[in-house]
Amino acid sequence: MTAQPIGGTPGPASRVNTNSNGSFEFTTLHAGAYIITASRKNFAPTQYGQKDFRSAGLPIILDEASSTFLNIRLPRLGTISGRVVDENDVGMPNHDVVIYRNTRPPQMLSRLRADERGAFRFYGLDPGSYVVRTVAREYEEGSYLPTFAKETTILEDARVTEVNLDQEVNNFDVSPKQGRVYKIEGEVLPGRQPTAVNLTMASDMGREEVQTGKSFRFPPVAPGEYELYAEGPGDGSYNCFMLGGYMPLPVRDRDLTDIQMPVPCVRETQLSVTDKGGQYISPQRVQLLARRKDLAGVGESKSLPIAISRVQLPPGRFELLLKPPPNYCVVGFSYFGARAEITDKGRPDGWNEILAGSGGTLRFTLSSTPGTMHGLVSGLSHEPVEGAPVYLEGYDPDQRKRVTELQVARTDSRGQYQFTTLAPGSYRVLATFEFQYPDAAAMERSGAKVVAVQEGKDTLQDLDLSVIR
The missing domain is CATH 2.60.40.1120 (Carboxypeptidase-like, regulatory domain)
Structure with missing residues (x-):
C-alpha cells in the first residue's frame, strides 16, 4: 500500500503492507491530499476511487487529527490458455508460443514453452487486445511455420481476443501450419579480436538475441523481412570506442547459412550542449535517453552513459530524447557526421529519430528561459x-x-x-x-x-x- 502526497502536501510517500486479513494503516500522515494505491503480484494496481482500470484515483483529503476508512478491491489480471495441436487435434509437446499486444507492429510480451500435452497459459495480462502465435520449429516429420490462432500465418487474419480483469480466456488453441522454414547461420567479423558481441535479429513480430564471438545460429524462420544488428565492447579508444554493425536480411526461398556479419570498430559520438548564445553547458548535467527502432517497433528506453562529452551509439535507427538540467528547456537539435542522418525530426524537446553511423556529433541547444x-x-x-x-x-x-x-x-x-x-x-x-x-x-x-x-x-x-x- 502506498500513500502519495499531492497538491503541496508535505512529506514523502508512505508505504505499508497489509496483514493476513488485508487490513492496513498509515499512522504518520500530515494533513493534506493523498492518492492511495494498492498493488500485489498478478493483480492490477488499483487507486482508491478508480472508476475502472484506465481511470485515475480520487484524492483522500485528511484534516489534522482526522482518520478515514477505505475499502479497495484488487482485481486479478487476465489470463489466456490453450493448446498447441496438430492437424489431428493432438497436443504438440514443448512447442514455443508467443503472446503479443494487438498493435502495429505487434508488441511481444511473453514467450513460453507448451508442456508435454501442448498446453500453455499466459497470465498477468493487462486489459486489452491480444494475438497468440507459435514459433517456427523443425520436427523429424517436417517443419512448421509461425502460426496464429486460428491456423493462419497472416496477422490480419489472426484470431484476436479481448482480455478483461478477473477473466480467463480458455481454449485459445493454435494449430501450426506445415511449411518450409529457413536456417539463419553465419559468422560475425568483429573489428577487434578476441571479443563477444550481442547479435539481434528483428522482424515485425519481435526480436531474437544471441551472444557470440564468431559463429552464430538463430532458430529457423519463415520467409520475410529481417534485420541484424550487433553491439560489443571496443578498446575504449577514439577510433574503437565500441563495436557495432547493422544489415537488412531478407529471407526468400533458401537457407542462409553463410552470413558474414561485419562488426567493425565504431568511433565515439560527440555530444555538444550549449545555450542559445553558444555558451558551453557540461554534458554531465544532462541525461540522454535512447531507444532503438527496428522492424519490431520501438525498443526499451535506456540512459546512455556520458564520458566527458562522448556517448556510445552503434549503427542503426534510434530515437533520442535529452532531459536538460533544472530550469532549462531544449530548443534545438541537430546530428551530423559521416553517414549520420536525421530520419524523422520531431520537436527538439521530444523524441527525434536518427540513423546512426560511425561517430558524428549530436548537438543540443538549451534555453535558460523556459x-x-x-x-x-x-x-x-x-x-x-x-x-x-x-x-x-x-x-x-x-x-x-x-x-x-x-x-x-x-x-x-x-x-x-x-x-x-x-x-x-x-x-x-x-x-x-x-x-x-x-x-x-x-x-x-x-x-x-x-x-x-x-x-x-x-x-x-x-x-x-x-x-x-
Missing part, C-alpha cells in the same frame, strides 16, 4: 477541484500527433495546477479523472485544449474538469 503554464480546474458547479490530474503533451497541430512525453500534475487545495520548464511550442492540456495515462487518441476524444507556450512567458489556461458521461 515557459510555464498554470490555471484553475473547475468542476460541474464551477467549484475548484482539489487533487485533479492534469495532463500535458507537446502537440503537432499539422500532423495531429503527440510529439513529447506526457506530463502529469495534480491540482492543489485551491484547484490550481502548474507546469514549469516548458519548451516553446504547441501543447494540449486536459484535466480529468477518467484516465491515468491518456494516449493521444484519448486526449483528442476528451476535447483537450490546444495551447501555445512562448519562451520565457507564463501561460494562463483555466480548465473545466472533463467527465465521460
